[in-house]
Amino acid sequence: MADVIVTQRLSKYYGDKKAVDNLTLRIAEGTVYGLLGRNGAGKSTALKMLVGMVQPSHGRAHILGEDVATLSPQTRGRVAYMAEGHPLYTSMTVGQAVDFTLGFYPAADKHLLGQILDHFSLGRTLRIGRLSKGQRAQVALALAIAPDPQLLILDDPTLGLDTNVRRDFLESMIQIIQRRGRTILFSSHILGDVERVADRIGIMIDGVLRVDCPVEHFKRSVRRVLVEFGRQPPPLPPCEGLVGDWQIGTQRELVFVNFGPRQRAALEALNPVTVDVVELNLEDAFIAYTRGPRRPLPLFAGETSHGQSIGDQGAA
Amino acid sequence: MGFFIDTASRAPIYLQLVQQVREGVARGDLCPEERLPSVRQLSRDLVVNPNTVARAYTELEREGVLVTRPGLGVFVAQPGTELTKAARDRRLGELLDHFLTEAVHLGYAAEQVVRLVTQRAQQFQWHAGAK
Numbered sequence: 001m002a003d004v005i006v007t008q009r010l011s012k013y014y015g016d017k018k019a020v021d022n023l024t025l026r027i028a029e030g031t032v033y034g035l036l037g038r039n040g041a042g043k044s045t046a047l048k049m050l051v052g053m054v055q056p057s058h059g060r061a062h063i064l065g066e067d068v069a070t071l072s073p074q075t076r077g078r079v080a081y082m083a084e085g086h087p088l089y090t091s092m093t094v095g096q097a098v099d100f101t102l103g104f105y106p107a108a109d110k111h112l113l114g115q116i117l118d119h120f121s122l123g124r125t126l127r128i129g130r131l132s133k134g135q136r137a138q139v140a141l142a143l144a145i146a147p148d149p150q151l152l153i154l155d156d157p158t159l160g161l162d163t164n165v166r167r168d169f170l171e172s173m174i175q176i177i178q179r180r181g182r183t184i185l186f187s188s189h190i191l192g193d194v195e196r197v198a199d200r201i202g203i204m205i206d207g208v209l210r211v212d213c214p215v216e217h218f219k220r221s222v223r224r225v226l227v228e229f230g231r232q233p234p235p236l237p238p239c240e241g242l243v244g245d246w247q248i249g250t251q252r253e254l255v256f257v258n259f260g261p262r263q264r265a266a267l268e269a270l271n272p273v274t275v276d277v278v279e280l281n282l283e284d285a286f287i288a289y290t291r292g293p294r295r296p297l298p299l300f301a302g303e304t305s306h307g308q309s310i311g312d313q314g315a316a
Numbered sequence: 317m318g319f320f321i322d323t324a325s326r327a328p329i330y331l332q333l334v335q336q337v338r339e340g341v342a343r344g345d346l347c348p349e350e351r352l353p354s355v356r357q358l359s360r361d362l363v364v365n366p367n368t369v370a371r372a373y374t375e376l377e378r379e380g381v382l383v384t385r386p387g388l389g390v391f392v393a394q395p396g397t398e399l400t401k402a403a404r405d406r407r408l409g410e411l412l413d414h415f416l417t418e419a420v421h422l423g424y425a426a427e428q429v430v431r432l433v434t435q436r437a438q439q440f441q442w443h444a445g446a447k
Contacts, residue, residue, distance in 0.1 A: 192323035
């Protein structure tokens with residue numbers, strides 16, 4: 001199976017800021033890849049570099065076997081890209097937008113496009129500027145998939161859509177997935193949707209790809225470990241796989257990747273009262289993994305220590 | 317029989333399907349020789365990646381719960397098992413230990429547990445008795 005997307009140390013800097021930092025990624029044909037990350041992590045910039053809308057600062061990107069910098073029209077015709085916010089010409093009618101787009105894709109399936117628009121009751125004479133957000137997303141998706149693209153790159157396609165329209169969109173994605181050989185790379189914040197349709201996920205943090213694995217692998221590998229000390233928690237020795245550490249009163253909340261017997265032994269050595277290892281669903285695992293440092297919460301109810309007054313609570 | 321998936325659950329989606337089919341067969345909601353929806357159909361109905369459904373079906377086939385008939389579809393297999401009595405006793409024994417541990421921690425007496433088991437067993441469809 002060929003790799004449909006290959007990047008090598010793909011990077012984009014804006015002044016000092018590394019929006020995308022040495023992204024190296026391979027996506028095989030037929031994969032549905034969910035690119036995750038908090039706002040500003042670099043997902044959109046990475047996707048734009050893959051379709052040639054943003055020029056990389058350095059590094060290379062190849063899609064469908066061709067260098068993105070010198071993409072042939074034929075290959076472009078096999079890639080669909082949906083930008084964030086589904087930009088469309090609002091002064092056009094649906095019919096005009098269809099004709100406009102089909103002009104770029106002579107081989108597009110007009111019948112399929114007609115079917116999709118009918119399915120969502122999108123009349124040809126409706127002006128795009130007057131459509132609801134959900135309707136606009138449906139038009140954008142219809143236009144993107146009518147040419148039956150081999151590769152779909154979707155930048156947060158369900159952003160701002162209501163729950164029902166989001167579900168409709170997912171159903172359309174499933175239909176695409178069922179056509180063999182189609183590859184989808186999409187970014188999303190709705191972890192439940194990602195878990196439904198994605199084979200693999202990647203997680204970007206501050207421009208760096210920190211995770212690149214099957215969905216199940218990520219869920220299996222991340223654990224939240226709650227260590228209750230019943231006293232002021234001692235400092236933690238360096239621990240392999242520790243990605244998060246927060247102190248909450250007499251507890252330490254830890255996030256581990258591949259929590260095993262060695263890590264458990266290191267925690268037991270600190271003489272805790274209890275050590276609770278919690279499995280997580282995809283959303284909680286993502287949050288645990290990407291949550292930044294949190295200020296420690298002071299003790300509230302009950303005892304005050306070292307003469308602290310109640311007035312200190314406001315400082316938290 | 318209807319299937320559902322819960323993306324808020326910690327269990328992988330394919331495993332949720334596996335467990336639902338297993339339970340459906342055990343309760344008699346799914347009968348031997350009954351045809352299950354195709355991978356495509358189920359992935360459309362549940363709005364999940366077809367690979368996930370395929371993985372569940374493959375796992376169930378491996379366990380002998382389902383059987384694929386090329387060109388015809390996926391069916392519930394006839395009851396019967398390849399495991400030896402010793403292997404089966406061992407497997408059920410492991411599950412029983414989990415269950416009994418939980419029951420002890422919940423504060424049950426042994427007789428109460430036996431009564432509860434007998435009661436709930438009536439909701440399931442039992443085989444003649446494995447040899």
